[in-house]
Amino acid sequence: MTLKKTNYLLTGLSLAGFLLLTACGGGDDDGTTGGATDVCETAGEGINIDALMTTNCKYLSNYRLFEDPSNPTANPTDNGTPYDLTTALFTDYTSKYRFVFVPEGKKAQYSTNEVFEFPVGTVITKTFALPADTAFRGRENETLLETRLLIHRESGWTALPYVWNASATIAEFKSAGAFLPVSLVHNGEQQDFTYEVPDTNMCKQCHQFDVAGTSRFMPIGPKARLLNRPYDYPQGSENQLTYWQTAGFLEGLPADLTSIDTIPAYTDADAQLLPTKTDDELMDLAKGYLDINCAHCHRPEGGASNTGLNLEYWRSYNDHKPQHGYCKEPVAYRGSDGLNVDLVPGDAESSILHYRINTTQPRHRMPEIGRALVHEEGVALVASWIDSLPGSCTP
Structure with missing residues (x-):
């Protein structure tokens, strides 16, 4: 054929x-x-x-x-x-x-x-x-x-x-x-x-x-x-x-290209290298992935501004943890059984962010449009990043 x-x-x-x-x-x-x-x-x-x-x-x-x-x-x-x-x-x-x-x-x-x-x-x-x-x-x-x-x-x-x-x-x-x-x-x-x-x-x-x-x-x-x-x-x-x-x-291009805060390359072939990455490298890779896949909506000027999730690459995770979903209950989403926090540090399986990029169900998937399949390598990256994060949502 x-x-x-x-x-x-x-x-x-x-x-x-x-x-x-x-x-x-x-x-x-x-x-x-x-x-x-x-x-x-x-x-x-x-x-x-x-x-x-x-x-x-x-x-x-x-x-x-x-x-x-x-x-x-x-x-x-x-x-x-x-x-x-x-x-x-x-x-x-x-x-x-x-x-x-x-x-x-x-x-x-x-x-x-x-x-x-x-x-x-x-x-x-x-x-x-x-x-x-x-x-x-x-x-x-x-x-x-x-x-x-x-x-x-x-x-x-x-x-x-x-x-x-x-x-x-x-x-x-x-x-x-x-x-x-x-x-x-x-x-x-x-x-x-x-x-x-x-x-x-x-x-x-x-x-x-x-x-x-x-x-x-x-x-x-x-x-x-x-x-x-x-x-x-x-x-x-x-x-x-x-x-x-x-x-x-x-x-208007800066003379020094190294001064540009650049998203690192991540391809499907890189997924097999995730276990070798440091926590800082996982942070950089995951934030870059979320920037291109999510931040056009998840930013103050975007269509998902009401969610409180702001995922631009340049926005520091350490300085803006709630905007990354850290221990935050969702504002505009309900429906995933047993999941009630956008991002649980150290626990991807309990995080709504991970769940929604790992499903194809129309009512739950993220992004909402633009894909019918799960990006297995992208999910692996985000999961590795969340699992590497320190902290706890326990009161």
């Missing part, structure tokens, strides 16, 4: 035959706004910036972001630049291919703790590809599922999900998202599950922030602490932040 047939579990059906669309989400189902399709279909060289700035085109290829319209994992058009994060948000063991396109002559503004301030005209793409077996990654071993666009238009950031067809030749805009029955092998065990492409409203759940009383939709990943690492560019390895500044689309 071929890779694509294995992952999609198809038997003579087209992708359109098995997509189940959600009932919410904005925009027309044909992928255009106000029926304006001419700008999408305009031929030419380079990025179709007019379409990007004005229209939700039906097909990803309409924007001409990649030299090969059927391959959004390589060869971006114009000044598109690939990037990677030290520790990535978990999404059902998919591989992710990220690119940023900043308009010629414009620059992103560096920020110490927050996502960079990207100029109008910026486009960020993230493509999700499912490996047949997580032990063998790379485009040749994976099936394209979706490509998400974040476009900075004059009106603000716009999120557009594009779903790839079964033959991975066309990605079509689906404002209502999609449910894709898929399968993969992880650690030798096959897992069949339903992968969810978020609708345009679900995107707001993670990307919407309250900044000084104003609601703002913003990217999540491109922060200094997640980008301060080498990347293998065609011309050689170079620190991503230095490359961005030299390429001319980032300004």
Whole structure:
């Protein structure tokens, strides 16, 4: 059986035959706004910036972001630049291919703790590809599922999900998202599950922030602490932040990159090394993992601000133990039998934080959206960290 047939579990059906669309989400189902399709279909060289700035085109290829319209994992058009994060948000063991396109002559503004301030005209793409077996990654071993666009238009950031067809030749805009029955092998065990492409409203759940009383939709990943690492560019390895500044689309970067409080890298392969880590190393790794997976909501400006859990990497655990859940009863959650404290130092099994990232039950899992599987290696990291913490919740 071929890779694509294995992952999609198809038997003579087209992708359109098995997509189940959600009932919410904005925009027309044909992928255009106000029926304006001419700008999408305009031929030419380079990025179709007019379409990007004005229209939700039906097909990803309409924007001409990649030299090969059927391959959004390589060869971006114009000044598109690939990037990677030290520790990535978990999404059902998919591989992710990220690119940023900043308009010629414009620059992103560096920020110490927050996502960079990207100029109008910026486009960020993230493509999700499912490996047949997580032990063998790379485009040749994976099936394209979706490509998400974040476009900075004059009106603000716009999120557009594009779903790839079964033959991975066309990605079509689906404002209502999609449910894709898929399968993969992880650690030798096959897992069949339903992968969810978020609708345009679900995107707001993670990307919407309250900044000084104003609601703002913003990217999540491109922060200094997640980008301060080498990347293998065609011309050689170079620190991503230095490359961005030299390429001319980032300004304000500190001269000393070691001064940037950087999240350490944690991959699935690192889980086997957890028993060798010191308590300080576990703290650093776990806080980095919670930052990218949880802190876009669990922060004072995020959607889970009412919970009292604030999990940003830069927030010191020792100085802000209650904000990390230390011996804290949950404010907005009930339902896990026998668990009544967010974080019990020295006891992961009694901690709600550990329980919620270790379940797939929709009413209990965290994050609430974005995954159908348990990230076994992430759970192992958080458990090791909690178990290493000193203290007691006994009165």
